[in-house]
Amino acid sequence: MTRTIVIGGGIAGLASAALLAREGHEVTLLEARAELGGRAGVWATDGFRFDTGPSWYLMPEVFEHFYRLFGTTAAEQLDLVKLDPGYRVLFEGDPTPVDVLADRAANIRLFEKIQPGAGAALARYLDSATETYDLAVKRFLYSSYESFRPFLVPDVLRRLGRLARLLLQPLNKFVAGYVTDPRLRQILGYPAVFLGSAPNLTPSMYHLMSHLDLADGVLYPQGGFGTLLDSIAAIASAEGVRIVTDARVTAIRVTDDRTIAGVTYLDEAGQTVHLDAANVVSAADLHHTETELVPAALQTYPQRWWDKRVSGPGAVLVMLGVTGELPQLQHHSLFFTTDWGKNFGQIFGKHPSVPSPASLYVCMPSATDESVAPTGHSNLFVLVPVPPDVHLGHGGINGEGSRAIELIADAAIEQVSRWAGIGDLADRVVVRRTVGPADFAEDLNSWKGGALGPAHTLRQSAFLRGSNISKKISGLYYAGGTTIPGIGLPMCLISAEILLKRMRHDTTTGPLNEPLPARPKRATGNPVESAHERS
Template sequence: MPQTHTTPAKPTAIVIGAGVAGLATAGLLARDGYDVTVFEKQHQVGGRAGVIEDAGFRWDMGPSWWLMPGAFEHFYKLMGTTVEEELELVHLNEPAFRMFTEDHPPLDVTTGTQNLLELFERLEPGAGQKVQQYLAGMETDYRLAIEQFLYTNFTELRGLTTAQILRRLGRLARKLTQSIESDVAAHFDHVQLRQLLTYAAVFLSSAPKITPAFYGIMNYTTLIEGVAYPMGGFGTFVDSLHRLAVDAGAQIVTGATVERIHAQANGHPRRHVSSVTYRDATGTHQQTADIVVSCADRQHTEAQLVDDQRAARPKYWKRRNPGLSSVLAYLGIEGELPELAHHSLFFSQDWDPDFTAVFPNDRTKASTDRSTFSRSLYVSRPSATDPSVAPQGHENVFLLIPVPAMDDGIVGDLNHPEDAETTAIVDQAIELVGQRIGVPNLADRIVARHTVGPGDFQDRFNAWQGNALGLAHTLAQSAFFRGANTSKHVDGLYFAGATTVPGVGLPMCLISAENVIKRLRNDTTTGPIPTPLQPTAARIAHNR
């Protein structure tokens, strides 16, 4: 009799959250051969990278810096496409960004080695050669991070004992144990140069005094590789991730809140995920899965979703630093604001009190001061580059005002009545910006305004202590210290996103999705997966 061959059923995967990490994970899993369903609590995809539209304005809710371009290009190639095919990128360099330091004239920063050499030499004689040497060292560290530290799950110690690492062991030890603040201060004296090279810590949800000097690699990607912007806003990037995931076969379900991750023993000592319970407008439902990838906040996942109390790990989370939170303001301004660049950074002359306000000395205790905020803040004006994000004759302006992470914090006006503290913080920040740029009537020109606070991050994204970006990149929360992307107590449960490895930011979220694939494949290499991604899930299912 002729033999009948049957194709094994696709292994099933549930992804929790349709933010950048969730959409990227869904796309890669689907392309790898999994039957993927994504459950998203909100009614739109994007998570922190969502979009707000009102009165002809379109604001990106969160991410606004396109950095580490190689990570984006690699992800798109995994999905069988390219950045150029998916997006219209514009490189910003006139200037890349502008700095407003208290008691100093505005400083325009143009990227590229020669431009930086001239800028540093002009502000501090002798600093030109120093910054050239500094950035050359950071380039080597950056390449090392790509090849050894980012695209890995640290499952084998031998990955940390390569000849490449051993040759640089002394430098690595110094850069990991020294803060970026002290490292930069050892080379440069001018306050604006120091601030230029250390503010990257804020985009790592941290502060210069507690961020390892190794993260100076951010200066290489910002100042040498340069800054870009996708025309139409970062929502177009999210749209492309959504489209690619769906085209690969993933099903995206919005308005569906996952309430429980179930696991069962099946005769084994360790339990394995079996299903999730989710709630939507029609009621409560249960869906089975072979694996679950949570791209939601990890602390929320372990403490609130997993039906195994061992997963909560309260002692572990008590020692973690949640990073900073933010009050975000989305403003529509009448008239032009050429005084602002596409990206503008506003710094106090002495910014230590700003960081002390946001990062109290004892970070094991959540802040309770609802009116505290940093007067060193970030302003984006995408309408400087992209006329589609604001009505003609108006400007689109976004303010990121660092505040402490806190439980049950203040909220903005998106989903609640705005708290008085939120209003006061935004009003003061607008006044500060207006004074620094010489536009004292800035507040009077606002025709549209929306706000978000720590309480919104907690409510919308279940963010631990209302953090805005993810866990702070301290030494104890970097690389293999940040925590594995798989559960210690439940097999088949994986993590991706800003609260797991490798860390905070859009490129890191894309890499975290790839690292889930590597974990599922038992791939212990330390570099990126060869492109395009070749399916393996059917073989895995056949061998189960």
């Protein structure tokens, strides 16, 4: 069997390890931290449990497909509920929030109520979004771009003109061609944030994202997103993957003929361990992998490449345990400033600064899931987009973070309190933890301390985003949100599948057939263990 090392125990690393083990590889996964999950982490204290990263369950068919590859289903693995409303939007200076609902027909009626004629416009918009989404899944998202010949097919060729327009026109201008009400324009432009970008920087190709929340609806796994990661870790373990935590990779070793030799890592006790392998898959941040772990002369993406790239936003995360219920908020609530173009300019412009007030996001999973907070309490996760700048500092518990981070958190709490009409919100906080860009850089090796990865601008989308294979080292591959196809939990699952296709030299553009063939017989059920426990 081929020995393969996977670096990183986030969703992409776990999924990649599981797929490769099923393929017959002898897989060892190395995770630097004591716990798995990466950006999709969990923090628990005093009866509260917080998802510290992703909180939107979109593209459910991608999760379903991944589970079916292994002979199971999302229904068997997760307790999914559909949110209705899917989310609430609060607008600066407007006392009336807008609740985006759980299905297409209801949202068409909602748009029509806000702006006469907007219902029919939304129907046309969603028709376009759905068509574009279906084409993307069939022809682009699952492609490694190893060959462009599979794109020379009738359904792509006859749409070349339209695809070119969608790539070259920014999303905000595309949206403006459908609706005039600024609130509706913000609702349709907001998906750019999921892509780590801004509506004026994101190609209108990504209007396909509106198919996900306005037509498909938003789901939530009871117990939180940690249950999703646990299920994928369990699949990887059942496939025979050896999962090692507290194992920080310090170098990817290469032979004189530019072939992978293995990795060097530090175990929990600080001891240096050399592990040989024929392949290495880095699901860690691509910038960190290339500029820190790979020898300088063999970097496919050296620092000068990154100097020409645009990072997605940084984030200040604020986790709050609050006494009492908060009916003014939904499971997902978005707070949009009137001049949100200025907000995006402060984050992505030449002279970055922290927006104030900010267009921010609040997740209150306790509205749906009683297990995430003690009885009679609420669980709030607040995300404030900021420039990707490690100099903003670290977060902390109970106000012990860097001064800049805590001031941003204070302002966000005050903003939520005032806009949502929760006058005593700050007084009701019993648990508080913040996370800043410096934490993303230190804990996750995130480029510039960004929260997501490279923004989905035109020059950083599809095959222009980069390749999932090293051009200079035989046997080195990449997976995760910083490589193709991009940002988000579903994209990370797809990246793992693209990795397998790349190793197979499979240039097909659609998802793999379900289920995968049975793996070669060997030991299964390896537990998660620390390097220190085995040393």
